[in-house]
Amino acid sequence: HGFVSQSCISIFGRHVNVCLIARRSTRFAGTRFLKRGANFQGDVANEVxxxxxxxxxxxxxxxxxxxxxxxxxxxxxxxKMVPKPQIQVVICDPYAQTPSRHFERLLFHYGSPLIMLNLVKKRERRKHESIISKELEYSIRYLNQ
Incomplete structure (x- = not known):
């Protein structure tokens, strides 16, 4: 599953070919709300x-x-029919083993450096996405020791 598109565009009079390829991972695939987080091998849900x-x-x-x-x-x-289903951390991973496997796979496949952006909301009236944002921050701090 994925997407491919190619276009020839003009930038300041120069013709440039642009190709965009998106590949969905099949390792931990599933629909948006049914597959969340990662498996024990470090494969994350909805990876593209x-x-x-x-x-x-x-x-x-x-x-x-x-x-x-x-x-x-x-x-x-x-x-439950609610706009934002409650997020629950279902397994405690104090030694960040699952994130470690995930980042090891990325380093093996892409090399160094890896640049991570946390796009999860941190400031919320009621804790929702910030729960998993803190999980990610803890894992990165632990792994960078």
Missing amino acids: ETEQIVSDGQRLCAFTQMRGSIPSHWSQDIS
């Missing part, structure tokens, strides 16, 4: 690798980014 390739015929530039669920054991109860 997006690669942007730009070429002017002489030079080639590629940029790859990954997005996916927070690499922790968490879930949401979707049995």
Whole structure:
């Protein structure tokens, strides 16, 4: 599963080919609310690798980014009809073993450096997404010791 698109565009009179490729992972696949977090091997839910390739015929530039669920054991109860199902950390991982496996796989596949962006809300009236944001921050701090 994925997406591919290629276009030739003009930038300041120069023709440039742009290709966008998105690949969905099959390792821990599932629908949005039914698959959350990560499995014990470090595979995260809803992981997508997006690669942007730009070429002017002489030079080639590629940029790859990954997005996916927070690499922790968490879930949401979707049995209740509410706009934001409560997030629950279902397995405590004090030694960050699951995130460690996830980041090791990324380092093996892409090399160093890895740049992580936490796009999860931190400031909320009621704790919701900040719960898993704290899980991610703890894991990164622990692994960087």
